[in-house]
Amino acid sequence: MGEIIKRYSTDEVTVVWRPERCQHSANCFRSLPEVFDLRVNPWIKPEGAPADRVREIVGQCPSRALTIEEPGQPPSE
Numbered sequence: 804m805g806e807i808i809k810r811y812s813t814d815e816v817t818v819v820w821r822p823e824r825c826q827h828s829a830n831c832f833r834s835l836p837e838v839f840d841l842r843v844n845p846w847i848k849p850e851g852a853p854a855d856r857v858r859e860i861v862g863q864c865p866s867r868a869l870t871i872e873e874p875g876q877p878p879s880e
Contacts, residue, residue, distance in 0.1 A: 815854035825868035
């Protein structure tokens with residue numbers, strides 16, 4: 804079976820989540836709980852903060868389970 808890839812989008816940014824890569828550092832939801840909230844479904848809501856802030860926090864994901872796709876960019880696989 805292939806890797807699970809989920810995308811959560813706004814007009815400005817797409818957060819890509821690969822759960823199998825997650826090392827559970829908790830950086831995302833500690834740093835930006837208005838976007839990353841494990842208590843709700845979907846747990847990623849990129850509209851919860853400015854796109855630049857979402858990019859900043861996703862860029863700090865140590866496992867790269869979270870990445871960013873920009874509009875017009877080919878999907879990452």
